Amino acid sequence: MRLAPKQIETFRDDFTYSNSPEAIARFPFPFPEDEYRYSVNIEPHVTPGPAGSAFEFLFDIDEHYLSEMAERGIVLEENPKRCLAMPHMDLACWDLIERAMVSLSEDYPQWFSLSRDGDRWHWQNHLLHIDDEFVFGDSASLPQPPMEYIGRQLQGDLALLDQRDGDLFLDAGIVTCPADWSLAFDAGMSFKEWHGPVPLAHEMGVFERALKYLTAIPVGSPVRRLNWTLTVNARMDTSPETYPEWGHERTGITAENVGEKLHLRVELQVLDRMPRSNALLFSIRTYLISFDDLCTNPDWARRMHRVLKTLPPELIEYKGLSRYHQTAVDWLSRFDPLS
Amino acid sequence: MNDAVASYTVKSRPDYHEVAPDQTAQCHVFITDSAGLAQSEALCQASPVAKKQAWHIGDSDTLPAGYEAIQSGDWQAVLGEQLSGFGIATAFYVSGLEAFLWQVHGVLTKAGFAPSQIHLEPPAGNQRDVFCTHCYHITPDVSTTPARCAGCGRLLLVRDHFSRLHCAYVGVQINAEDPAEVPPTEELS
Amino acid sequence: MSGSYIEVQVEQCRQVAPAIKEFALKALDAPLPAFSPGSHVVVEMRDGQKTYRNPYSLLSDPRDPSAYRIAVRLQEQSRGGSRFMHERIAEGSRLRISPPANLFAPDWRARKHILLAGGVGITPFMSYLPELQRRNADFELHHLFRSSRTGAYDADLRQRLDGRYFAYDSARDKRCPVAELMAAQSPGTHIYICGPQSLIDAVYANAAQIGWPQEHIHVEAFAAPEPGEPFEAVLCKSGKTIQVGAEESLLEALEREHIEVPNLCRGGVCGQCVTGVRDGAIEHRDHFLSEREKSSGQCLMPCVSRAKGPKLELEI
Structure with missing residues (x-):
């Protein structure tokens, strides 16, 4: 049985966000080996996965649901352009609404319910006290544009990629907790363009292989991969838009506060074919855990040390870790008997 | 964010190559801003004497022979309207500063032309x-x-x-x- | 085939042209997924020890997932699949199909869509039409067939599409003027072709000649693998040796030996089944690999390509 969402905690200002022991136990630790290396590392997202895990269902709803939805509301209020959908993506947005509402109501019947009579749908989200009737496919029958409407009810960032000419284009999305990329700037880019700033991988042919794989994903066979970086404080919105507000936090890591302030940030990325539009859903579900909490698991602590220690300099720079990388490695070394 | 100018190459940055006239096109259209005028003129003279059209976008009194002027005001709308007279097998050659090249590219693709028909010359400056x-x-x-x-x-x-x-x-x-x-x-x- | 299969039952089958049969498929347990125009499914047919897997376009309305319809042309040179569908499958028969995949979707940015169908190549366009009409898109359907064999849905389409439908029955000596058709189009027009290689070649040759943009030409190119000489495939990693018969593809031979290779189109287009080659001459028959990759001799597409000699050594 899943833990019900907690009361609202914050991802800014006083940072009251915390993980319960159960949330720590189910944290999707991303490193399969001691040395970090680049790979496409995509695997089938077969559901249901292990009971209670982050991989159990298509969309993971956990104890941070209310907090993350409140945070998303703050970001959108400050800057409504953090959500966009080009006109040709309307059908894809409805594909996403169907996929989300059907799976949420089946996977979490205690929190969500859906009843359908042809195109007349009735949706209830008991956690957010939403109770709406609308006509499927008719965007005017929703209280908000379809991408924003469903995006405000799902944890994690969402992008819908239009597939044309064997390529994928970033033509719709709601991105309020990104690891340093801007939907407004990257809008409309091809797969390789929006990955343009990523070092090393292009030369290794990673994106050619990934693109070939992704464009061929059939309906009903989602795949997933994990990505990661480090974040100072439990800040969800580490976007370029708000960088002037949080950039200075990177200079505040000391040997004394690493455990409390530094967080491992893991993205569970799921790619799922949208049936009617042939678009590809790219959902990026973000999990944050403080180093103190992470190191309650000795295996994770040891491995985290080894991964950071062997991380190539290009990636240290790209992930924005330069200012505190050495401090973090030194602090973690106490958990590694080989150091 | 990076502390210094990125030390690796970023793949979203377009590659430009020297442009040669497309021999199969039924019609050739040259579009330039003031910075690209010399480049554009050279290419225009080198291309086959099929149906030709050349536009200079910007405010200039003296234009080379064969170039028509489109004032810089709302030039994108004006250019878009002018394009309706051109057939599907038209080749376009665009010269000028980089942002201008892609603004023209946007007008052309919106009008239904394909990227392979749009030839962008190397930018005429580092701006x-x-x-x-x-x-x-x-x-x-x-x-x-x-x-x-x-x-x-x-x-x-x-x-x-x-x-x-x-x-x-x-x-x-x-x-x-x-x-x-x-x-x-x-x-x- | 990757992913999970869907169990279906044939709800209806009917002759829609002298050589074309249509089958309506209903799911046995879960509802069928919605799909996008131009999608296909791979149908798995079990014939005793033999298993055929053929891709077929979905021709029902994409917004109506209550049943999938496919149409199968009986191939004179059938390697078994189309004959099996025509002779052994009837109402009530059970089959397994893959979930829909799409390698031939419309480009919705097009200002006008020209659909060129040759024979049974009408099938993918059957799922385009309802969506084009719903969106009030500008389109024309050009249907090339020989009424003694193909020409499915001709009367129905004539009625439904009125002035947007153009039929060319070669049995009555009517030919499609491809060159004039292309030259007459305005910017923003896209052409979609599903039909014989000769039709595809004609469109591309004409495009190259008059400077028509190649990105605006979309092709549903996959076709059943052609037979060839039998050969031996040595699987270097697993140490197995398998015999590939004249009538089967290398991919089918691998599947017969329970060696799974990811695949989607089974017709040399999607690139999923690309396999490394250690040694042996290759007869490339795909549309996926570049000329450079083909001449390197280091990989092939086992769904259509074969050995050029008696033996191939593969990196699997």
């Missing part, structure tokens, strides 16, 4: 348009990094990450992590 990720303002004709955003006044690191939709490179505040750091100004490539 870039820069999209500020903080206020979304686009500052034109930037030739150094860091550069001041004309919208919010922040000092922006200009990166090589390019958007064809915005016809601009991305700019991110350079000293957000430590305001004491003001790196030396460098000329853009």
Whole structure:
């Protein structure tokens, strides 16, 4: 049985966000080996996965649901352009609404319910006290544009990629907790363009292989991969838009506060074919855990040390870790008997 | 965000090659701003004497023979209207500053022409348009990094990450992590 | 085939042209997924020890997932699949199909869509039409067939599409003027072709000649693998040796030996089944690999390509 969402905690200002022991136990630790290396590392997202895990269902709803939805509301209020959908993506947005509402109501019947009579749908989200009737496919029958409407009810960032000419284009999305990329700037880019700033991988042919794989994903066979970086404080919105507000936090890591302030940030990325539009859903579900909490698991602590220690300099720079990388490695070394 | 100008190549930055006239096209159209005029004229003279059209976009009194003027005001709308007379097998040659090249590219693709029909010459200068990720303002004709955003006044690191939709490179505040750091100004490539 | 299969039952089958049969498929347990125009499914047919797997376009309305319809042309040179569908499958028969995949979707940015169908190549366009009409898109359907064999849905389409439908029955000596058709189009027009290689070649040759943009030409090119000489495939990693018969593809031979290779189109287009080659001459028959990759001799597409000699050594 899943833990019900907690009361609202914050991802800014006083940072009251915390993980319960159960949330720590189910944290999707991303490193399969001691040395970090680049790979496409995509695997089938077969559901249901292990009971209670982050991989159990298509969309993971956990104890941070209310907090993350409140945070998303703050970001959108400050800057409504953090959500966009080009006109040709309307059908894809409805594909996403169907996929989300059907799976949420089946996977979490205690929190969500859906009843359908042809195109007349009735949706209830008991956690957010939403109770709406609308006509499927008719965007005017929703209280908000379809991408924003469903995006405000799902944890994690969402992008819908239009597939044309064997390529994928970033033509719709709601991105309020990104690891340093801007939907407004990257809008409309091809797969390789929006990955343009990523070092090393292009030369290794990673994106050619990934693109070939992704464009061929059939309906009903989602795949997933994990990505990661480090974040100072439990800040969800580490976007370029708000960088002037949080950039200075990177200079505040000391040997004394690493455990409390530094967080491992893991993205569970799921790619799922949208049936009617042939678009590809790219959902990026973000999990944050403080180093103190992470190191309650000795295996994770040891491995985290080894991964950071062997991380190539290009990636240290790209992930924005330069200012505190050495401090973090030194602090973690106490958990590694080989150091 | 990076502390220095990215040391690796960014793949969203377009590659440009020398342009040769497309021998199969039924019609050739040359479009240039003032910076690209010499390039455009040379190419125009080298191309086969099929059906030709040449436009200069901008405010100029003296134009080479064969070039028609489109005033810089709302030139994108004017150009779009002019295009309706051209057939599907038309080749376009665009010369000028980089942002201009992609603005024309946008007008042409919106009119239904395919990227393979649109030949962009290497940019006629190092000036870039820069999209500020903080206020979304686009500052034109930037030739150094860091550069001041004309919208919010922040000092922006200009990166090589390019958007064809915005016809601009991305700019991110350079000293957000430590305001004491003001790196030396460098000329853009 | 990757992913999970869907169990279906044939709800209806009917002759829609002298050589074309249509089958309506209903799911046995879960509802069928919605799909996008131009999608296909791979149908798995079990014939005793033999298993055929053929891709067929979905021709029902994409917004109506109550049943999938496919149409199968009986191939004179059938390697078994189309004959099996025609002779052994009837109402009530059970089959397994893959979930829909799409390698031939419309480009919705097009200002006008020209659909060129040759024979049974009408099938993918059957799922385009309802969506084009719903969106009030500008389009024309050009249907090339020989009424003694093909020409499915001709009367129905004539009625439904009125002035947007153009039929060319070669049995009555009517030919499609491809060159004039292309030259007459305005910017923003896209052409979609599903039909014989000769039709595809004609469109591309004409495009190259008059400077028509190649990106605006979309092709549903996959076709059943052609037979060839039998050969031996040595699987270097697993140490197995398998015999590939004249009538089967290398991919089918591998599947017969329970060696799974990811695949989607089974017709040399999607690139999923690309396999490394250690040694042996290759007869490339795909549309996926570049000329450079083909001449390197280091990989092939086992769904259509074969050995050029008696033996191939593969990196699997």
